[in-house]
Amino acid sequence: MQIDDYEKELNKLRKVNRILEKKLERSEIDRTRLEETNKKKEVLLKNVINDLEESQNKLAQRSQELEQTLINLQMMQNKMSVLGNLVADVAHEINNPIGFILGNLGPAEEYINSLLQLIDIYQNLYPTPFPEIRTKIEDIDLNYLREDLLKVLSSIKDGTDRIFQISSSLRNFSRADTEQKTAFNLHTGLDNTLIILKYRLKGNKNRPPIQIIKDYGTIPLLKCFPGQINQVFMNLLANAIDALEEFNIGRSADEIQSNPNLINIQTRLIECDNCIVIRIKDNGMGMSAETQSQIFEHLFTTKPIGQGTGLGLSIVQKIIIDKHGGMLDFNSVYGEGSEFIITLPVNIAGVDKTY
């Protein structure tokens, strides 16, 4: 080989070497980049794993909370049913002594009248009594006493009648539901619920009493779970009262008087469909379209904390639709009022009594 040829070969080799060096340099850069990307990916992966662990912990915590809520709910349910039975028992126990009082009031009134008649006879036969008797008559103000005594008796009777009515309503309202449906008088259920809610319906310094307009039709006894149906009435009527009270805020007593607070309760038998329709209508606050779209949601409420839990209507829906195969509808105009319509299928077979 010539020197020239060597020289050429060397140059070639140098060139190849430079190319290789460049390649090496590039792959070095690529390697560093790859390492960096890997590190980033590793950090990302660690973050993802951390996030996953965190949400797993949160989920575990949430499921623990849910379990606790479930236990609390079960305890509450149990407490409610114990309380319901207790109220029914206490109401029953109260009715006995009230029965004694009511039973004895008649004879007491009779005895008092006889004694007063006896005094009249004495006074006729002895118009001029002994001084001690005259002094006593003046001391006790006999004329006023005899007038007032009868009023006292009548107010004792009224009060006792009312206690009797309240305790009977409480007993009926809180009656434990049987396993099977029983024939129930819906009007009694509505009336008992109204008696229990009486303290919320009566007037106060800000407003006159809420007027209840009953338009009861002739309907048959309904085979149902009476305790649950009473719960439905209680929730719908309590909501109507709340809506009226909300509507009254900022209105003067005169304004309320001229457009009084009303709750209409209508019952009808729709024979062609074999069902009973109950309408509960108020002229309270009504509901906005947004509220209307959410009212049956569990825990949805527009009321302040402590006043509403947002459970009422979801329970009503469950009872009417799931437990009794009925329907629940409503109409409402914001600022004008709301109406809830319950439709319950009647199984008339075996229940022919109407009221």
Ligand SMILES: Nc1ncnc2c1ncn2[C@@H]1O[C@H](COP(=O)(O)OP(=O)(O)OP(=O)(O)O)[C@@H](O)[C@H]1O
């Ligand atoms: N008659 C009504 N008039 C106006 N708004 C009503 C009426 N009934 C229900 N609502 C609206 O529907 C919401 C949900 O009612 P729901 O009975 O389920 O719960 P709540 O009354 O708020 O609380 P609670 O659990 O004590 O019943 C109420 O907060 C209210 O905004």
Ligand SMILES: [Mg+2]
């Ligand atoms: Mg409610």
